[in-house]
Amino acid sequence: MVNDSQYEEIGAEFIDGQRKYFSTKTDHAREFIRSRLPDLSGKAVLDVGCGHGSDILTYEKLGAREVYGIDISSFMIEEAKKVVKSPDNLFVGSMDSIPLGDRSIDVIVGRFSLHYLSELDKAYEEFARILNDDGSLIAVAHHPLKSFVQTGSRDYTNKDNVEMQLYDNKVTIRFPHHTLKEFFSDAFFGLFYLDYLDEESSIDPEYPNEQNLPGYLAFKAIKR
Numbered sequence: 001m002v003n004d005s006q007y008e009e010i011g012a013e014f015i016d017g018q019r020k021y022f023s024t025k026t027d028h029a030r031e032f033i034r035s036r037l038p039d040l041s042g043k044a045v046l047d048v049g050c051g052h053g054s055d056i057l058t059y060e061k062l063g064a065r066e067v068y069g070i071d072i073s074s075f076m077i078e079e080a081k082k083v084v085k086s087p088d089n090l091f092v093g094s095m096d097s098i099p100l101g102d103r104s105i106d107v108i109v110g111r112f113s114l115h116y117l118s119e120l121d122k123a124y125e126e127f128a129r130i131l132n133d134d135g136s137l138i139a140v141a142h143h144p145l146k147s148f149v150q151t152g153s154r155d156y157t158n159k160d161n162v163e164m165q166l167y168d169n170k171v172t173i174r175f176p177h178h179t180l181k182e183f184f185s186d187a188f189f190g191l192f193y194l195d196y197l198d199e200e201s202s203i204d205p206e207y208p209n210e211q212n213l214p215g216y217l218a219f220k221a222i223k224r
């Protein structure tokens, strides 16, 4: 991980920036997740990198039996506890070590959180452990092409940290660049079927840039 504590420092401005930014713009990443969610009635959902919990509230309202959240930032978890129905279901911790039992979750959702990991495979193994048979993983992450360009490197396989500005350049985040093959590694395909793949349209991108690169990579995977 690049900097586990960064959301302790930027959490408040991230929450404020996100709220203001999406008060006038469509949140395409959230729309992607909503469009790929199964019927949540009676289901157990886990939001990895749940942040301040606004998505958890949505899954609760959609009829999920239980919604859990894990985030490495205690500040973000404290903020989430203020808005969700079941604050005891929120954990401070890393998504590659989740305090839930084997086959206890039906749907895992990760919105803009996977890319903070230095090693995606360890988290994929953990997701597969806690998912029920046929359980699904729905994720949106910063696009590898965009993060590669942001590193300024000539080597696509570089492991450099990316610095990116969000929400009209008001919030600065840092995370390691991941290649496309890191997202869809051999370990990933050993544990999941790729059910659907999308990338942000270059029309009205969430994070505009001169080269019109897609802002996010989004996918749905089903446990094998």
Ligand SMILES: C[S@@+](CC[C@H](N)C(=O)[O-])C[C@H]1O[C@@H](n2cnc3c(N)ncnc32)[C@H](O)[C@@H]1O
Residues within 6 Å of the ligand: 001, 007, 018, 048, 049, 050, 051, 052, 070, 071, 072, 073, 076, 093, 094, 095, 096, 110, 111, 112, 113, 116, 117
């Ligand atoms: C860009 S924010 C997204 C928050 C929320 N999902 C949203 O869409 O508003 C990324 C979140 O991932 C969390 N995070 C980073 N590394 C993590 C890890 N290894 N395990 C769990 N959460 C992590 C951060 O603390 C932060 O709250």
